[in-house]
Each structure stands twice: as structure tokens, then as C-alpha cells.
Amino acid sequence: MEYSMYKTFGRKYRCSIRKVLHKYRYKKDFAVTYYNGKGEQKRNIFVKQSFKRKLQGKIQEVGKMPETAYITARTSLIDRLSARCCEICKSESDLQMHHVRKLSELKGKKKWEIMMIARKRKTMAVCHACHRKIHNGALD
Template sequence: MSANVDGLPNTIIVTAKTSLIDRLKAKLCEYCGATNDLEMHHVRKLKDLKGRQPWEKLMIARRRKTLAVCHSCHQKIHHGKMD
């Protein structure tokens, strides 16, 4: 019987960014923090964003084409009423 004293523990270091599914599972609007029904707002290209609206700045800062938002925020984004 030999003891494995010099063996390294089996550890996994995850350095990946949060996935789309993880962001939806969080059930938290990434804009206002609401916890009701989430939807994904999606843009085709980040370079299409002008950075004038706060939600655009948030997407540019995160370098993501998607934003998990509540239904209310999603409607405001599409109707241009997001402050």
C-alpha cells in the first residue's frame, strides 16, 4: 500500500465568460434588475450600435450582441423609450 503524497488534486479552473444560458438562468434583467420574465435583446453587429442609449453603452462595454432584459425593458428598447 503506497500513499500518493505528491499527487496534485483534480481541480478545474473555469475562465470562460458567462454563457447565454447562464445569464437566462440568473433570472435577472441586466438593465434594471427586475426578476420577472426575461427575454433576449439581440443586435446583428456590435459595430451597428452608436452608443447613444444607455442600453447600447452597456452592450458595447460588455462586448456582447445579446442583453437579457425583462419584457418591459425589451419593449422600451424596441420603441425607443428607454431612458
């Protein structure tokens, strides 16, 4: 990793590794000098120990189940249709799908538009009555 960094600096400034080491050497360390926002000169030293490979022992825990919570929400089209419930009024009558071409066309002023934008979905499972209200502009 260390020599890879020297090569990267050499390619950036179009010079050899020897010139890079001569330019950025500070008390046997590799350091980059820069000026902060106040105009003060600062030096960032790259410590040699940071380039050493660190081996970590792996602890095996056999039989321990991970403590992970899985959240399964009804978002797919098939799941929403199989729920047999209107997403607006929660009635269980015949469902229809309301579609929009682009989410960017929704203004987010009406209740159903806010629901679609929040879910990031272009479809919504609604009952026949709610679907008529959406197309007539009567549903707020």
C-alpha cells in the same frame, strides 16, 4: 543557432556562409554595423556565449497548489438566462433576449448600448418591460 543565423544572413544577401563571416567579422566576433538616427556608426556584436545552450535545473514542488484566482463571470447565454434577472433593471419577471445584428451598428449613446458594447455581446437578457422600452426608444 549560430550557424542558422549565418545561413539566414546568407540567404538574405544571397551569398555563402564564408562570405557572410568575412563581411560581418569584427575582432573574432560576429557584428552588424548600422547607422543610428543621428548618422553615427554603431556596431551590434553578437556574443558567442549567447549561443550556448543553457540548461536549467527544474525544482519540483510536489503537493503545492498554484496560487491562481479564477474569475467566473456570467457571460454565456445560458448563464445569463439561468440568473433570471434583467440586466438593466434587475427585476425577476419573465426574461426575453434582445438581439442586435452587429455591434458596429450600436452608437453607444444609450445605457443599454453601452452595456452591450462593454461586454462585446450581441444579446442581452432583459425583462418584457425593458425590451418594449428599448424597441420604442424610451430607454436611455
